[in-house]
Amino acid sequence: MTTxxxxxRTTTLADPDTPFAVVDVHKSLRNIExxxxxxxxxGVTLRPHVKTAKSLDIAAxxxxxxxxxxxxxxLAEAEAFADGGYTxxxxxxxxxxxKLPRVIALLRRGVTLRVLLDSREQAASVxxxxxxxxxxxxxxxxxxxxxxxxxxxxxxxxLTDIGRILHEAGCLDGVLTHAxxxxxxxxxxxxxxxxxxxxxxxVAAARRLRAAGLPVGTVSVGSTPTAHAAEDLTGVTExxxxxxxxxxxxMAGLGVCRLEDLALSVVVTVIGHRPEYGWILTDGxxxxxxxxxxxxxxxxxxxxxxxxxxxxxxxxDLVMSAASQEHGTLTARDGATLPELPVGTRLRIxxxxxxxxxxxxxxxxxxxxxxxxxGSTPAVIAKWxxxxxx
Amino acid sequence: MTTxxxxxRTTTLADPDTPFAVVDVHKSLRNIExxxxxxxxxGVTLRPHVKTAKSLDIAAxxxxxxxxxxxxxxLAEAEAFADGGYTxxxxxxxxxxxKLPRVIALLRRGVTLRVLLDSREQAASVxxxxxxxxxxxxxxxxxxxxxxxxxxxxxxxxLTDIGRILHEAGCLDGVLTHAxxxxxxxxxxxxxxxxxxxxxxxVAAARRLRAAGLPVGTVSVGSTPTAHAAEDLTGVTExxxxxxxxxxxxMAGLGVCRLEDLALSVVVTVIGHRPEYGWILTDGxxxxxxxxxxxxxxxxxxxxxxxxxxxxxxxxDLVMSAASQEHGTLTARDGATLPELPVGTRLRIxxxxxxxxxxxxxxxxxxxxxxxxxGSTPAVIAKWxxxxxx
Numbered sequence: 080m081t082t083x084x085x086x087x088r089t090t091t092l093a094d095p096d097t098p099f100a101v102v103d104v105h106k107s108l109r110n111i112e113x114x115x116x117x118x119x120x121x122g123v124t125l126r127p128h129v130k131t132a133k134s135l136d137i138a139a140x141x142x143x144x145x146x147x148x149x150x151x152x153x154l155a156e157a158e159a160f161a162d163g164g165y166t167x168x169x170x171x172x173x174x175x176x177x178k179l180p181r182v183i184a185l186l187r188r189g190v191t192l193r194v195l196l197d198s199r200e201q202a203a204s205v206x207x208x209x210x211x212x213x214x215x216x217x218x219x220x221x222x223x224x225x226x227x228x229x230x231x232x233x234x235x236x237x238l239t240d241i242g243r244i245l246h247e248a249g250c251l252d253g254v255l256t257h258a259x260x261x262x263x264x265x266x267x268x269x270x271x272x273x274x275x276x277x278x279x280x281x282v283a284a285a286r287r288l289r290a291a292g293l294p295v296g297t298v299s300v301g302s303t304p305t306a307h308a309a310e311d312l313t314g315v316t317e318x319x320x321x322x323x324x325x326x327x328x329x330m331a332g333l334g335v336c337r338l339e340d341l342a343l344s345v346v347v348t349v350i351g352h353r354p355e356y357g358w359i360l361t362d363g364x365x366x367x368x369x370x371x372x373x374x375x376x377x378x379x380x381x382x383x384x385x386x387x388x389x390x391x392x393x394x395x396d397l398v399m400s401a402a403s404q405e406h407g408t409l410t411a412r413d414g415a416t417l418p419e420l421p422v423g424t425r426l427r428i429x430x431x432x433x434x435x436x437x438x439x440x441x442x443x444x445x446x447x448x449x450x451x452x453x454g455s456t457p458a459v460i461a462k463w464x465x466x467x468x469x
Numbered sequence: 470m471t472t473x474x475x476x477x478r479t480t481t482l483a484d485p486d487t488p489f490a491v492v493d494v495h496k497s498l499r500n501i502e503x504x505x506x507x508x509x510x511x512g513v514t515l516r517p518h519v520k521t522a523k524s525l526d527i528a529a530x531x532x533x534x535x536x537x538x539x540x541x542x543x544l545a546e547a548e549a550f551a552d553g554g555y556t557x558x559x560x561x562x563x564x565x566x567x568k569l570p571r572v573i574a575l576l577r578r579g580v581t582l583r584v585l586l587d588s589r590e591q592a593a594s595v596x597x598x599x600x601x602x603x604x605x606x607x608x609x610x611x612x613x614x615x616x617x618x619x620x621x622x623x624x625x626x627x628l629t630d631i632g633r634i635l636h637e638a639g640c641l642d643g644v645l646t647h648a649x650x651x652x653x654x655x656x657x658x659x660x661x662x663x664x665x666x667x668x669x670x671x672v673a674a675a676r677r678l679r680a681a682g683l684p685v686g687t688v689s690v691g692s693t694p695t696a697h698a699a700e701d702l703t704g705v706t707e708x709x710x711x712x713x714x715x716x717x718x719x720m721a722g723l724g725v726c727r728l729e730d731l732a733l734s735v736v737v738t739v740i741g742h743r744p745e746y747g748w749i750l751t752d753g754x755x756x757x758x759x760x761x762x763x764x765x766x767x768x769x770x771x772x773x774x775x776x777x778x779x780x781x782x783x784x785x786d787l788v789m790s791a792a793s794q795e796h797g798t799l800t801a802r803d804g805a806t807l808p809e810l811p812v813g814t815r816l817r818i819x820x821x822x823x824x825x826x827x828x829x830x831x832x833x834x835x836x837x838x839x840x841x842x843x844g845s846t847p848a849v850i851a852k853w854x855x856x857x858x859x
Contacts, residue, residue: 356616
């Protein structure tokens with residue numbers, strides 16, 4: 080599963096200079112298998128969103144590897160996955176017409192690159208570019224299921240017009256929706272309702288298009304919370320989710336995963352103490368963690384992250400409560416005693432939002448927590464690169 | 470001033486695929502000259518903090534170029550600046566003993582690499598490493614002037630002990646403080662007080678060390694707000710500031726600069742509309758802007774940023790009010806009318822926090838707003854790379 084061996088002198092998490100990002104491949108694989116078996120049970124294709132890890136090596140852990148369909152958030156990801164042999168890619172951000180030359184270049188390489196849109200203007204641009212290039216650009220119509228972001232509501236008058244514009248150029252691929260508001264669905268019941276609503280919205284839009292005589296191939300739904308809550312995806316053809324390869328404190332706060340499922344952490348070093356304020360200072364600030372404070376909106380605010388020892392054991396009630404560019408501040412929660420952690424002590428911080436924290440790093444040091452004696456410093460088994468830019 | 474010419478086909482801000490970061494070299498130069506002349510008037514050396522731009526090309530705009538002393542936030546920056554010919558570098562994050570081999574390697578290359586510390590443990594590590602390597606590691610004692618982060622208060626009992634430990638190994642370079650709380654000083658008066666307190670704290674610590682018979686060379690102070698507010702730096706030898714090369718909405722909110730001084734922006738494209746919610750959607754989300762919401766703590770919350778047209782003219786009352794990974798949401802403020810901005814329209818977003826936004830990008834497209842007819846699309850005159858990682 081490794082493509083780049085770690086540098087010869089890097090043998091454990093005690094070796095690289097901090098801060099750096101770590102992926103526990105044992106936990107990641109467990110998360111991957113959990114959702115893959117759900118998708119199998121639900122009878123839908125899983126199309127992972129690779130925007131979280133942005134790594135061909137992480138994607139290779141998923142069943143199927145390059146034969147697997149994927150979702151991307153940038154054309155840079157799509158191009159990197161095409162270079163890695165992937166041939167079925169959905170670029171799931173509403174298409175900017177200026178980017179169509181890169182879409183066409185991918186299609187000409189034999190990649191089924193699917194684009195997303197929700198307006199007549201975009202449909203006109205896509206079909207004009209397709210006709211000029213003499214090929215079909217598979218396009219999905221974005222459906223808004225919960226007022227989170229873009230998309231047409233399922234009963235929007237222009238839905239069938241847009242479908243027709245696309246179909247006449249051979250470009251109508253289907254519909255896609257994303258239950259973005261499910262990140263604020265705080266109970267299993269609410270998450271199930273969000274999943275049902277997501278499915279119903281996509282299926283209703285597909286039904287309207289079909290009733291207008293338009294062929295709908297793809298009916299795509301997904302978000303990490305709804306993908307784990309859905310019980311019946313009748314009418315849906317594929318499920319998308321991204322965050323689940325790592326999970327994070329936001330997902331744990333929603334109950335979608337347990338804290339012990341979090342596969343991404345950041346290794347930092349204690350560089351100082353301010354006992355008069357109850358602070359332990361580290362060399363991991365927002366540059367290493369991101370500025371994401373996703374749990375601030377949850378019932379338990381986890382600051383910039385929870386603290387583990389280097390072996391991966393939680394240090395109870397220790398929270399990264401503040402950050403500047405290259406400094407983190409750890410404090411004890413709820414009057415707990417601050418542990419003694421001398422200068423030079425390495426710790427691991429579990430992030431609020433894996434997508435944002437991972438993006439602060441150029442790659443991952445990889446460990447396998449199933450392969451070592453409890454309490455020992457984890458061995459680095461590989462170093463994996465991330466895709467960056469747009 | 471350019472080191473990397475732009476790609477041949479990239480001629481204006483209308484050309485590269487969005488989102489991307491833009492630096493207006495005219496504004497940046499004006500900001501640089503403003504602080505340089507302040508430092509001259511105050512009779513102190515300016516040691517710019519290069520953590521904001523992380524660019525040898527931006528540093529080359531500063532008077533002195535590679536002969537200039539600089540401050541860095543990571544050893545990766547220090548190494549890149551050493552490669553660029555810089556020989557006087559302060560690494561201004563409390564030293565992690567594990568990183569000393571890289572410090573020593575820089576010293577052996579002939580770079581005066583100054584480290585920072587605030588504990589006996591760190592002083593012992595630094596002096597042991599210096600003795601073993603057979604060289605001096607210039608070390609500054611971090612002084613806390615305002616309870617912001619690390620450092621010793623000027624009257625801390627251990628200050629002179631640490632000074633003595635360093636001096637006996639030939640490693641005592643001086644003292645350094647940073648008025649981090651000045652980012653919350655909302656009036657010119659409060660900023661002047663913060664600057665006076667910053668100076669007084671550093672000078673008091675230096676005086677105590679000297680009274681104990683210890684030589685203090687460097688007395689270093691600085692933050693962007695205090696550097697622009699200080700009126701008398703008697704006793705100080707050098708001034709540090711970083712953000713001022715770009716400035717940002719947080720600094721404009723504090724009155725340290727004007728909106729028209731902001732040299733960094735991010736170009737995005739309109740990809741959709743939700744008139745029923747009053748939203749314009751763009752392809753610039755938090756991946757392009759960062760999750761920094763620094764103005765949320767100010768009297769005027771600027772969301773994720775203010776909106777300009779592509780030529781750089783403000784679009785009144787249009788704010789980037791929400792972000793997901795690759796989507797931005799623009800809304801009109803205070804009941805203003807949402808402008809008509811069709812799909813494909815390019816805009817520029819002024820960020821809350823230049824250090825955080827710049828870090829989301831691998832480089833900058835460079836324009837010069839002094840060199841074009843008003844209203845025209847700015848020409849790209851260069852593309853500059855950023856230093857990343859640790």
